[in-house]
Amino acid sequence: MKATVLVRPKEGILDPQGDAVRGSLGHLGFLVREARVGRLIDLDVDATSAQEARAAVEQMCVRLLANPLIESFEVSIEDDS
Amino acid sequence: MNEARPRIAVVVFPGSCDDEDAALALQRVGADPVLVWHGEPELPAGVAGAILPGGFSYGDYLRCGAIARFAPAMAAIERLADQGAPVLGICNGFQILCEAGLLPGVLLANDTLRFTCRDVTVRVEQADAPFTSRCESGQRLVLPVKHGEGRFVVPPAALAELEAAGQIVLRYEAGSNPNGALADIAGVRNRAGNVMGLMPHPEHAVDPLLGSADGALLLGSLVDRAREHQPTAVA
Numbered sequence: 001m002k003a004t005v006l007v008r009p010k011e012g013i014l015d016p017q018g019d020a021v022r023g024s025l026g027h028l029g030f031l032v033r034e035a036r037v038g039r040l041i042d043l044d045v046d047a048t049s050a051q052e053a054r055a056a057v058e059q060m061c062v063r064l065l066a067n068p069l070i071e072s073f074e075v076s077i078e079d080d081s
Numbered sequence: 082m083n084e085a086r087p088r089i090a091v092v093v094f095p096g097s098c099d100d101e102d103a104a105l106a107l108q109r110v111g112a113d114p115v116l117v118w119h120g121e122p123e124l125p126a127g128v129a130g131a132i133l134p135g136g137f138s139y140g141d142y143l144r145c146g147a148i149a150r151f152a153p154a155m156a157a158i159e160r161l162a163d164q165g166a167p168v169l170g171i172c173n174g175f176q177i178l179c180e181a182g183l184l185p186g187v188l189l190a191n192d193t194l195r196f197t198c199r200d201v202t203v204r205v206e207q208a209d210a211p212f213t214s215r216c217e218s219g220q221r222l223v224l225p226v227k228h229g230e231g232r233f234v235v236p237p238a239a240l241a242e243l244e245a246a247g248q249i250v251l252r253y254e255a256g257s258n259p260n261g262a263l264a265d266i267a268g269v270r271n272r273a274g275n276v277m278g279l280m281p282h283p284e285h286a287v288d289p290l291l292g293s294a295d296g297a298l299l300l301g302s303l304v305d306r307a308r309e310h311q312p313t314a315v316a
Contacts, residue, residue, distance in 0.1 A: 016194045067144055069187050
C-alpha cells in the first residue's frame, strides 16, 4: 500500500534553508513572502488495510521520520485495493 | 591519587571521522581508549565511560544522528549512562544523543547555512564533575568547531528548565556563536549530569601545537570521573 509522509518545519522554527530559497526566488523576480522547506517520503507499506497502514506509518513518523520538537507530519494513504 | 587508566569506549559509526582523534586524545589524558563498532550489542568489559565522536554517521541522512541512534551499541551506551558513567557526545555525537533522547533539544542547520570550521571561545558555566572539574567557573576555552548543523534549539519552557537546573555547561562567548544556537549554548548535560554533548571538538585541542590544549581539560575531567566509576572502586 502506497503512503506519503509530508514533514514540515514547525511554525516558529527558524528555517534558514527556506530563507535562502525565498531570497533566490526574489533574485529571479518572484515576489515570495515566505518559503519553508520540508521533506516528502514515499513509502510502499505491507498492510492489509488503509487503517493498518496509517497506524504503522504514524508510528514510523513518531519514532524516526520526524522529530516532534521541530517538525510536524502529515500522512496520506493511497488505498488501491 | 589513583593513576589507573580507565577504559573509555569510543563508538565508531559508519561515517564517523573523529574516532581516531578522540582515542588518541583520550590516551594523552590518561585513559585506555577502546574503539567499539556501532553494531556491537555490548561494550567491552570494564568500560567506565564513553565518547560518541564527531563525523557524519549514516551520511547525516534524514536528520543528523537520527539513524545512528538506533545502532545496537546505542542501547549499550544507554545502559552505561543509566549506571552513572560519563558519556560525552562531540558534534555528531551530540546530535545522536539528542535524537536518542539522552539529551534535551535538537541541532539544526547553522543560521548562516554555511559549514563553519574555525576556533571559537566558549565560557565554562558549570565547573564541576564529570566534564569540567578541571576547569574554573567562567574560564574561557578555545576549541575548534567544524559543523553545518550546530544550532542548538529547545522549546522556551525547556530552556528555562535547563538554565534553572544548571544543565548549560558551555556557552559561546558573545560574538563567537558560530551557528545561531539558542542562548549561545555550546554544550549541555542531562539532568543527572553524567551525559553531555557539545559542538566544539575538545579532541582536536589537546596540544599547543594544534593552537590550543584546552580540550584536554574537558577530556581529562571525563577521565577523572571514569576512574572513580571503575567497577573496582565500588565498595
